[in-house]
Amino acid sequence: MTAMARSPRLRRKGRMRHHRLLFHAAAILTAIIFLVPLVWVVLASFRGPVEAGAPPIPPWPQQGFVLDSYTRLNNFGTPILHHATNSLFVSVGTALLTIAVSLLAGYGFSRFRFPLKGLAFVLILATIMIPFQSILTPLFLLLAKLGMQNTLVSLVFVYTTLQLPFSVFMMRNAFDAIPREIEEAARIDGLRGIPMLVQVMLPLVAPGIVTVGLFAFLNAWNEFLAALVLLTDQSKFTLPVLISSVRSGRYGAVDWGAVQAGVTLMMIPCLILFLLLQRSYIRGLTAGAVK
Numbered sequence: 001m002t003a004m005a006r007s008p009r010l011r012r013k014g015r016m017r018h019h020r021l022l023f024h025a026a027a028i029l030t031a032i033i034f035l036v037p038l039v040w041v042v043l044a045s046f047r048g049p050v051e052a053g054a055p056p057i058p059p060w061p062q063q064g065f066v067l068d069s070y071t072r073l074n075n076f077g078t079p080i081l082h083h084a085t086n087s088l089f090v091s092v093g094t095a096l097l098t099i100a101v102s103l104l105a106g107y108g109f110s111r112f113r114f115p116l117k118g119l120a121f122v123l124i125l126a127t128i129m130i131p132f133q134s135i136l137t138p139l140f141l142l143l144a145k146l147g148m149q150n151t152l153v154s155l156v157f158v159y160t161t162l163q164l165p166f167s168v169f170m171m172r173n174a175f176d177a178i179p180r181e182i183e184e185a186a187r188i189d190g191l192r193g194i195p196m197l198v199q200v201m202l203p204l205v206a207p208g209i210v211t212v213g214l215f216a217f218l219n220a221w222n223e224f225l226a227a228l229v230l231l232t233d234q235s236k237f238t239l240p241v242l243i244s245s246v247r248s249g250r251y252g253a254v255d256w257g258a259v260q261a262g263v264t265l266m267m268i269p270c271l272i273l274f275l276l277l278q279r280s281y282i283r284g285l286t287a288g289a290v291k
C-alpha cells in the first residue's frame with residue numbers, strides 16, 4: 001500500500017518537473033526572440049565605415065570592433081553628450097512632475113469628497129482617447145503665445161500633460177487599495193494633510209509611484225513627434241530627433257553605422273532601469289521567502 005500510495009505522488013512530482021522545464025524553456029525562447037534584434041543593433045554599431053552599409057548578415061564586425069560609428073555620430077553636429085543631456089533633463093523632469101501631480105490628484109480622488117468628483121475623473125480619463133496629433137498645432141500656438149516654444153521646459157510640460165490621465169488613474173487605484181483604518185489610526189496620532197500623506201501613505205503606494213515614474217520616463221525618453229515639432233534649435237534636440245536627422249543623412253546619404261550607434265545609446269537607460277527593477281524584484285522575492 002505504501003508503494004502504491006507513493007507512485008501517484010511521484011508521478012505528480014514528475015509532471016510538475018516537466019511542466020516547470022517546459023515553462024522555463026518557453027520563457028528563455030521568448031527572451032531570446034526579443035533580445036536578438038537588440039543585440040544585433042549593438043553588434044552592428046561597432047562596424048567600420050565600409051561594413052556599415054554592407055548586408056547585416058552576419059551582424060558582428062568582420063574586420064574587428066571599432067568605434068568609428070560613435071565618432072561620426074558625435075561629430076554630426078553638437079556632441080552626442082549634449083543631446084543625451086537634453087533627453088535626460090526632459091525625461092527626469094517629466095517623471096518628477098508627473099509623480100508630484102498624479103500623487104496629489106490620486107490622493108484627492110481617493111480620499112476626498114467634492115462635487116462632480118466622478119465626472120471630473122471620467123473627463124480626465126477621456127482625454128486618453130484624444131489623438132495627440134490633433135492637439136499638436138494648438139499646443140504649438142499656445143506655447144508660442146507664452147514665449148515657451150523651442151524650450152526643453154515646454155517639452156516637459158507637454159509630456160507631463162500626456163502622462164497625467166494614466167498616472168492619475170494608477171495613483172487613485174493605489175490609494176484605494178490602502179485600508180482606511182490605517183489613515184484613521186494616523187489621524188488619532190495627530191497626523192493630517194500633507195504630513196500624513198508623506199509619512200504614512202507615501203511608503204504604502206511606493207509601487208504605484210515607481211510604475212508611474214518609469215512609464216513617464218520611458219515615454220519621454222523615446223518620444224519623437226512633439227520634440228520634432230516643438231524644437232527648432234538643433235542644439236536643443238533630444239536623442240530621437242538627432243537620430244532622425246542622422247537617418248535623413250546629408251546629401252541623400254544615410255550613415256547606418258551612426259544610426260545604429262544612436263539606437264544603442266538610446267537603449268542604455270532602458271537597460272539600466274530594467275536591471276534596477278530586476279534587482280529590486282529579486283530582493284522582494286528573497287525577503288518574502290525569508291518571512
